[in-house]
Amino acid sequence: MFLENILNDPVCEPIKKPYKQWYTFMEETIEFWLPDSEWHTKTHCARVLLLALVIGHQKGLSDEEKNALAMAAVFHDSRRLDDGIDRGHGSRAAKYYKDFCHEHDLPYDEQTYYITYYHDQDDSLGLSEIAKSPMLSERAVLLYQIFKDADALDRFRLGPDGLDVNFLRTEEAHGLVEFAKYLLRRSSETNA
Numbered sequence: 315m316f317l318e319n320i321l322n323d324p325v326c327e328p329i330k331k332p333y334k335q336w337y338t339f340m341e342e343t344i345e346f347w348l349p350d351s352e353w354h355t356k357t358h359c360a361r362v363l364l365l366a367l368v369i370g371h372q373k374g375l376s377d378e379e380k381n382a383l384a385m386a387a388v389f390h391d392s393r394r395l396d397d398g399i400d401r402g403h404g405s406r407a408a409k410y411y412k413d414f415c416h417e418h419d420l421p422y423d424e425q426t427y428y429i430t431y432y433h434d435q436d437d438s439l440g441l442s443e444i445a446k447s448p449m450l451s452e453r454a455v456l457l458y459q460i461f462k463d464a465d466a467l468d469r470f471r472l473g474p475d476g477l478d479v480n481f482l483r484t485e486e487a488h489g490l491v492e493f494a495k496y497l498l499r500r501s502s503e504t505n506a
Contacts, residue, residue, distance in 0.1 A: 320500050329367035340388035347393050354391040363387035366464035372486040386429040386461050404434035425454045429461045463487035467494035
């Protein structure tokens with residue numbers, strides 16, 4: 315199982331079980347349009363999943379909120395057309411998520427849809443669209459910020475200067491910068 319060597323780290327212990335469940339769900343059911351991607355792989359999504367769950371745990375989120383983050387993590391890069399900026403891959407992934415839930419009779423979460431839809435956009439747009447939605451609460455803003463931070467923390471895969479920590483939104487993410495580097499290094503060893 316991917317990241318098994320990292321799950322015994324004390325940082326991961328509280329989220330080990332849900333991580334394994336969500337990772338298995340992604341591996342067995344989520345189809346990626348760009349399976350040979352260099353940067354936006356299931357491995358990347360697995361690290362984002364782990365980081366989102368860790369931050370969610372540190373923030374004291376409910377299981378339902380952590381599940382919304384996990385679902386966003388496993389779907390967020392599934393509909394990429396290329397490894398570039400590919401604006402719009404978030405909206406395509408959100409549509410895939412929504413259709414998948416309906417087709418497989420799974421619970422659909424509006425927060426997950428918005429997080430996935432706007433994760434590839436500037437925060438000003440994502441936050442304003444979340445604020446406009448009558449179906450979303452203020453907590454959706456927090457989940458969006460946590461998810462964006464989890465995704466950003468994995469930018470070290472792009473190089474040692476891949477992440478500008480000044481753009482991280484949560485205190486917890488700032489505290490996980492070194493862990494994110496460790497996570498990337500260990501996952502690279504596992505998949506080498």
